[in-house]
Amino acid sequence: DTAVSQTPKYLVTQMGNDKSIKCEQNLGHDTMYWYKQDSKKFLKIMFSYNNKELIINETVPNRFSPKSPDKAHLNLHINSLELGDSAVYFCASSPSTDTQYFGPGTRLTVL
Amino acid sequence: QKEVEQNSGPLSVPEGAIASLNCTYSDRGSQSFFWYRQYSGKSPELIMFIYSNGDKEDGRFTAQLNKASQYVSLLIRDSQPSDSATYLCAVYGSGTQGGSEKLVFGKGTKLTVNP
Numbered sequence: 001d002t003a004v005s006q007t008p009k010y011l012v013t014q015m016g017n018d019k020s021i022k023c024e025q026n027l028g029h030d031t032m033y034w035y036k037q038d039s040k041k042f043l044k045i046m047f048s049y050n051n052k053e054l055i056i057n058e059t060v061p062n063r064f065s066p067k068s069p070d071k072a073h074l075n076l077h078i079n080s081l082e083l084g085d086s087a088v089y090f091c092a093s094s095p096s097t098d099t100q101y102f103g104p105g106t107r108l109t110v111l
Numbered sequence: 112q113k114e115v116e117q118n119s120g121p122l123s124v125p126e127g128a129i130a131s132l133n134c135t136y137s138d139r140g141s142q143s144f145f146w147y148r149q150y151s152g153k154s155p156e157l158i159m160f161i162y163s164n165g166d167k168e169d170g171r172f173t174a175q176l177n178k179a180s181q182y183v184s185l186l187i188r189d190s191q192p193s194d195s196a197t198y199l200c201a202v203y204g205s206g207t208q209g210g211s212e213k214l215v216f217g218k219g220t221k222l223t224v225n226p
Contacts, residue, residue, distance in 0.1 A: 040218070041197065041218065041219055042216070042218050043155065043199065043216040044216070045213050045215075048213065058213075090154055090155070099143075099157065099160060100157070101157065102147075102154040102156070103154060104154050105153075105154050
């Protein structure tokens with residue numbers, strides 16, 4: 001059984017479109033995260049939710065909007081996609097605030 | 112100063128050798144330290160965590176922490192070709208340097224183990 005799952009695995013879209021990435025964890029963790037890994041492989045946190053409440057919101061354009069319908073799900077919606085948004089987006093979850101387990105990633109390509 | 116620094120490598124070692132990966136961090140209040148392994152095209156996988164000064168061993172992996180020097184290392188004994196990956200050091204920030212409590216990653220060290 002997949003502990004942290006993301007859909008879709010690949011996403012190719014045109015500039016200006018709006019897209020969503022979904023994440024689900026079946027580990028019973030309270031905290032979930034979104035990370036962005038750029039072409040240079042640098043992994044950086046974007047958002048963190050604890051029990052559906054936003055606790056970390058890094059300097060991310062407001063075109064990115066996370067939504068947590070319940071503590072097992074954290075979705076990421078991106079408006080007006082730009083070329084620079086192309087990256088791999090990882091969802092992660094943790095039972096506490098430090099040990100984190102990552103999903104398989106969503107490779108977003110903006111054309 | 113970058114928050115978490117690692118040599119980007121690549122680091123190349125022969126099979127059976129000890130691979131030594133190093134990491135320094137800037138937040139003196141950090142309490143939790145992690146090593147993740149990331150194979151090409153895959154997600155980061157947690158392999159070690161350490162909270163206290165000294166060594167922590169798990170199989171062929173040993174994590175070493177020196178909080179006074181703000182230094183974390185990972186030793187891989189009897190390196191295997193399957194250990195070839197990028198190793199990410201991650202430090203849980205204390206939130207005392209104007210930032211929030213969060214996991215901060217280094218840029219990773221690419222390790223190649225040659226058969």
